[in-house]
Amino acid sequence: MNNLKTKMISWTIPSCAVLAALIIGAIMLSALGANPIKGFGTMFASAFGNLDGLASTAVKSIPLLLVGIGICIAFRASVINIGGEGQMVMGALLATIMALAFPGLPAIIFIPLVLLVGLIGGAAWGAIPGALKAYFNVSEILSTIMLNIVAVQFMNFMLRGPLIDPGEIERGTRIPQTARLPEATDLPLLLEGARMHLGFLIAVLAAVAAWILLWRTSLGFRLRSVGLNPAAARYAGIPVKRSIIMALAISGAMAGLAGAILVFGSESHRMVTDGSSTGFTGSAGFNGIVVALFAGLHPLWSIPSALLFGGMLVGANALQRAVQVPSALIIALNGLIVVFVVSSEYFKRRVQTVQTDPKVQKTVSDSDKNQESDNLKD
């Protein structure tokens, strides 16, 4: 009974936070001269109302979900990975190089190969701040931000220089993009007549794998222990430094995979830059944090969470067409959701403190004690 109540509270509070942000969004819509009900209605209908919309929503949710899974793992190990943007870029870049280097491989080998390379690229880019934190005591928050900047400039260099489409040089247009990647690397479509591709399936499987990793393997146990209490974990013989590097590497691997899927699942089948990281990632490296927080840092709950936020991105474009409100509104709203969800933790903690307060504990009945041992297993 009490457990159910705690569960309900832990879901109601972040939902209220999102609702509060949406109400502010509605106020903003009316301030911009659009009918908020019509606006949100258009968004919802275009994102979830038909097969095309659903497919776009699923595709938009892939990078959000993958980055979000990585964030779940990192944050549970108390590692704040803000480097999703850079890890996506590096994963995508490495996978693109691989695809350009070995044309002619059959799809059945080529697709797993390039995705794996993307994963490794992201993992390596994530392991750097991990090692800097573990061995040099450098805050991962800062090093990941700096590595984002390095990755973007490296991408600009590669796409304007060594990797540029030879056709762009011949025509003299010099758009910073690669040539069309080998067709064998195109991610196959899952549904007849809709744009949803293999990437979505991979992302969902990754979420399941992350759940198994966190709660059914000793590595997951070690990561969570380090996150809950590093000192205690150290006394228990858990290699804390290695665990920190591991958490960031896995988190980066998910982002790198997201970057690779973004390239091979794109409609142009090229890697393109507009000079910024958001131009390539669509801010998924940051928005993935929103997805994970809203899912309570749970990989499986991240699936509906990613679909919701992916739907918001699809809806944002419809919003722009229907009521002439720039889709930047959604980025602003995502920001508010982050702030509100993080702030709402305070109320969640307060509810929990009341329940574990010694004065309150005296009245705890036997059934609640059983409940507690259940919680420990969780």
Add this chain to the structure above:
Amino acid sequence: MSDLINTTIIIATVASGIRLATPFLLASLGESIGQRSGVLNLGVDGVMLLGAFAAYYTVLKTGNLFLGIMIGLILGALIGLFYAFITVNLQAQQGVSGIGIYLFGLGMSDLLFQKLVGTPRPIMPFRILHIPLLSDIPIIGEMFFDHSLIVYVAFLLVPLLSLIINRTTYGMNIRAIGENPEAADSLGVSVGGIRYSALIIGNMLAGLAGAALAIELGIFQHNLTNAMGFIAIALVYFGAWRPLGVMAGSLVFGVVAAIVLQCKTLGLIPRSASDLAAMAPAIITILALVVVANRFRQPTALTKPYVRGG
């Protein structure tokens, strides 16, 4: 003859380096005040964007630069107030909530720009303020005393903030609650009150940095700052939380950027190589972080919300 050209180029590069350093300096001075009080604000870039748009729009509509600067400052103060509420009262996780502020600023400034302005229209930039006598000194005068008012203000803030942080009771309180809030609280220092004030001042400087950038460039566009605010945060670590160190970091950053820009215009380096050069500041910062993390201690209470008796 060629010596003369070289001197001119060097003077121009240093002068433009100082100009480019100004928004970094303002933003990282602001960030350092907040961090000294124990609060990390990762939203600087968002605050800068909002400050930049607010100032740009005000100047576009009124033509009054002073008013634009004031609006940037006020907006910064309001965000500071909000950020203080969520980090002090609601004890929100600082790293992540700052990213929320950044996303909000990124989206909101773009939204307002598209809705209220649409196509980029230039505004009147700052007037150059020649300092009498000093600007007449050859070479040095042109490098250091031929700038707009905001540049002088930013650099004068360095000794001023040094003085406030190291020599006044208020500054001591800021440092105390950044190091040991429990002890400060037991002596009757209001931890929450000081953090509120530090965050409001800090975000005002971030808003000012954005305003200065927009007016200096005379334009606003989507993502005008392009991660400058994040670099400003790194400069705080680079400068080991001291105003003088922050200034040194900003100047290195500004001058390196100016040299890269100068080389590009002179055609000394190709476009693609300048992308690689743009990586240098971030890499230098990471190396600096390695050194700073082991030589200088960050404020002990940084990122830790203060709970009385907790």
